[in-house]
Amino acid sequence: MLSGRSALPLHSQTARVPAAAPRRCVICAHAVNAAVATKQESRLAFVEQAPPDPILGVSEAFKRDTSDDRLNLGVGAYRTNDLKPYVLNVVKKAEKIMIESEENKEYLPIEGLAAFNKATAQLLLGEGHPAIKEERVATLQSLSGTGSLRVGADFIGKFLPGRTVYLSNPTWGNHKNIFTDAGVEWKEYRYFDKATVGLAFEGMLEDLKAAPEGSIVVLHGCAHNPTGVDPTREQWGAIADVVEQKGHMPFFDVAYQGFASGSLDDDAWAPRFFAERSIEMMVAQSYSKNLGLYAERVGAINYVLADAAAAKRVLSQNKRIARALYSNPPVHGARIASIVVGRPELFAEWNEEMGMMAGRIKDVRQTLYDELVKNNPDKDWSFVTRQIGMFSFTGLSPPQVENMTQKHHVYMTKDGRISLAGLPSNKAANLASAIVDSFKV
Numbered sequence: 101m102l103s104g105r106s107a108l109p110l111h112s113q114t115a116r117v118p119a120a121a122p123r124r125c126v127i128c129a130h131a132v133n134a135a136v137a138t139k140q141e142s143r144l145a146f147v148e149q150a151p152p153d154p155i156l157g158v159s160e161a162f163k164r165d166t167s168d169d170r171l172n173l174g175v176g177a178y179r180t181n182d183l184k185p186y187v188l189n190v191v192k193k194a195e196k197i198m199i200e201s202e203e204n205k206e207y208l209p210i211e212g213l214a215a216f217n218k219a220t221a222q223l224l225l226g227e228g229h230p231a232i233k234e235e236r237v238a239t240l241q242s243l244s245g246t247g248s249l250r251v252g253a254d255f256i257g258k259f260l261p262g263r264t265v266y267l268s269n270p271t272w273g274n275h276k277n278i279f280t281d282a283g284v285e286w287k288e289y290r291y292f293d294k295a296t297v298g299l300a301f302e303g304m305l306e307d308l309k310a311a312p313e314g315s316i317v318v319l320h321g322c323a324h325n326p327t328g329v330d331p332t333r334e335q336w337g338a339i340a341d342v343v344e345q346k347g348h349m350p351f352f353d354v355a356y357q358g359f360a361s362g363s364l365d366d367d368a369w370a371p372r373f374f375a376e377r378s379i380e381m382m383v384a385q386s387y388s389k390n391l392g393l394y395a396e397r398v399g400a401i402n403y404v405l406a407d408a409a410a411a412k413r414v415l416s417q418n419k420r421i422a423r424a425l426y427s428n429p430p431v432h433g434a435r436i437a438s439i440v441v442g443r444p445e446l447f448a449e450w451n452e453e454m455g456m457m458a459g460r461i462k463d464v465r466q467t468l469y470d471e472l473v474k475n476n477p478d479k480d481w482s483f484v485t486r487q488i489g490m491f492s493f494t495g496l497s498p499p500q501v502e503n504m505t506q507k508h509h510v511y512m513t514k515d516g517r518i519s520l521a522g523l524p525s526n527k528a529a530n531l532a533s534a535i536v537d538s539f540k541v
């Protein structure tokens with residue numbers, strides 16, 4: 101058996117032998133070339149170390165801290181009040197149903213599980229939506245929110261070449277990686293106003309108006325990450341006006357449906373509103389947070405279009421993209437989601453559990469606010485309770501964040517974002533005093 105480049109047997113490992121003895125392969129005693137036998141530098145030695153991921157790197161640093169006071173507020177994954185990961189009861193029930201029905205593990209079609217695709221489009225637009233009935237929605241099951249965004253990004257690169265993608269400033273850090281790696285140019289539109297710790301509404305509209313016609317605008321469907329600041333319904337109306345006037349293509353990222361307010365319908369209000377106005381759009385969905393299926397990678401990319409024939413062709417091209425990226429999506433989580441959405445009793449129970457998770461976050465947000473006010477009544481902390489979803493964007497600067505971590509053992513992203521999902525209520529007072537102290541730095 102010969103390896104292509106060196107024409108040496110593949111099993112050319114050498115035994116440890118005295119320096120003077122000829123080197124021989126331990127398996128076939130073939131004489132081994134000295135250059136292969138001596139430890140040499142890899143031909144990939146020029147590859148530089150990639151920087152740690154700004155979000156996942158926080159957890160790695162947290163694991164190295166042994167203090168009892170340590171708090172990991174970096175990653176956006178739900179925890180119980182005892183900081184335990186939570187597997188939803190409806191997920192356990194769906195898994196039991198799956199085991200009992202002895203489903204096989206054959207490949208799914210490239211576009212994914214049909215029952216899941218039907219359920220996910222319904223969850224997004226509402227049952228019986230005309231776009232679904234008229235088959236104007238192309239849905240491809242993909243690898244959670246990230247994979248769905250990436251398939252969408254590749255689609256833009258292939259079929260909307262030269263269009264720029266506009267991302268909110270700030271945004272979830274991975275958006276930039278996704279579009280960069282797909283070779284799609286991106287720019288930013290103003291979103292967050294530091295002075296009001298709210299939406300930079302006028303700036304956002306100005307930037308979207310100034311963007312070239314037909315640009316792609318990435319919008320967070322609800323619970324904007326990292327700011328927790330969403331437009332009001334009236335503001336969404338003005339955003340839709342500009343998108344329509346300029347012929348932009350909205351690309352909604354719906355990663356927190358149901359998780360923000362506890363209501364699936366309320367949290368889907370913005371994309372449904374755009375669909376109501378017949379604005380064509382792309383929508384990436386994730387079931388990581390609302391069904392707690394983080395590791396199962398369940399999500400979809402949807403194209404809500406003006407006609408069925410276009411939807412059919414767009415789906416065929418998305419299948420082509422997915423085929424080359426990963427062939428077909430995983431089945432386990434998609435079955436869970438389709439069972440939960442498809443069975444009325446489980447769907448009702450899911451809504452209750454989501455309400456419970458969203459409720460815990462709201463409660464701990466309120467507790468943190470109360471503690472901050474107690475600690476420093478002179479500062480306006482109302483942004484904490486105005487923001488929604490899993491995160492609070494504290495306004496702490498990078499040196500202040502450094503103080504949070506080095507002095508108070510609070511791990512959070514450098515942009516000042518904290519995940520309230522990682523805060524137990526009995527640690528809210530500690531966190532409040534750490535924040536108040538760090539603002540003095």
Ligand SMILES: Cc1ncc(COP(=O)(O)O)c(C=O)c1O
Binds near residue numbers: 246353355387394399
């Ligand atoms: C805004 C946003 N989009 C997409 C995702 C994608 O997550 P996943 O790939 O786990 O579905 C996340 C996760 O944190 C997010 O916050």
